[in-house]
Amino acid sequence: MTQDEMKKKVAEAALAYVVEGSMIGVGTGSTANMFIDALATIKDKIQGTVASSEVTAERLRGHGIPVLSLNEALKQVDSLSVYIDGADEFDPKKCLTKGGGGALTREKIVAAASDQFVCIVDSSKQVDCLGAFPLPIEVIPMAENLVMGIAKSVGGEPKVRTGFTTDNGNIIIDVKGLEIHDALALENDLNEVPGVVTNGVFAHQCADVILMGTPDGVQIIE
Numbered sequence: 001m002t003q004d005e006m007k008k009k010v011a012e013a014a015l016a017y018v019v020e021g022s023m024i025g026v027g028t029g030s031t032a033n034m035f036i037d038a039l040a041t042i043k044d045k046i047q048g049t050v051a052s053s054e055v056t057a058e059r060l061r062g063h064g065i066p067v068l069s070l071n072e073a074l075k076q077v078d079s080l081s082v083y084i085d086g087a088d089e090f091d092p093k094k095c096l097t098k099g100g101g102g103a104l105t106r107e108k109i110v111a112a113a114s115d116q117f118v119c120i121v122d123s124s125k126q127v128d129c130l131g132a133f134p135l136p137i138e139v140i141p142m143a144e145n146l147v148m149g150i151a152k153s154v155g156g157e158p159k160v161r162t163g164f165t166t167d168n169g170n171i172i173i174d175v176k177g178l179e180i181h182d183a184l185a186l187e188n189d190l191n192e193v194p195g196v197v198t199n200g201v202f203a204h205q206c207a208d209v210i211l212m213g214t215p216d217g218v219q220i221i222e
């Protein structure tokens with residue numbers, strides 16, 4: 001089975017977690033795109049969606065799936081029933097790194113507004129220790145060099161993502177070379193730096209369930 005076939009299988013398997021009649025959160029990336037395509041087949045069974053990026057909102061609308069801002073949605077419901085999104089890496093505690101597509105801040109906000117986070121990945125994303133994939137940090141442009149210095153001081157090799165601006169008008173600094181043994185502590189420490197909007201460690205918003213595509217089928221990790 002190819003990587004894309006594994007992604008498609010987990011995207012389809014995630015439909016089982018969509019609560020009928022509810023508002024759901026939808027992530028960003030190639031696996032999330034496959035989920036959106038699958039969601040289109042049951043679009044009449046949901047109340048609406050909140051998108052974690054402009055690109056996702058456009059794809060959802062393209063399928064005729066209603067998209068609300070999070071603020072509009074939370075006037076109608078207390079929370080989103082589920083957030084479905086991919087990840088760049090996940091560890092044995094179901095902590096994640098995310099943000100390869102640069103949508104980490106909105107992804108974390110939508111995940112925080114959801115009752116359950118179902119993460120859809122292929123088996124290449126499974127790691128013992130997070131950090132091999134460069135960790136994205138969304139930064140207010142004025143703080144670029146401040147954050148670059150802090151990232152070096154924690155042992156990383158930071159690089160500004162060239163030609164990229166987030167949906168929130170900020171830059172992304174990708175940090176290579178980290179070995180993230182205490183995901184919660186690193187998430188907290190980086191988020192305390194003035195100018196950091198958020199970083200791609202999802203330890204506070206770790207996954208509740210991971211659906212992992214393998215050559216033998218979909219493995220459910222709870």
Ligand code: 5RP
Pocket residue numbers: 027028029030031032085086087088097098099100101102103104107
């Ligand atoms: C986007 C993300 C994505 O979930 C992550 O990059 C995985 O993407 P893909 O499903 O294309 O492998 O965090 O900001």
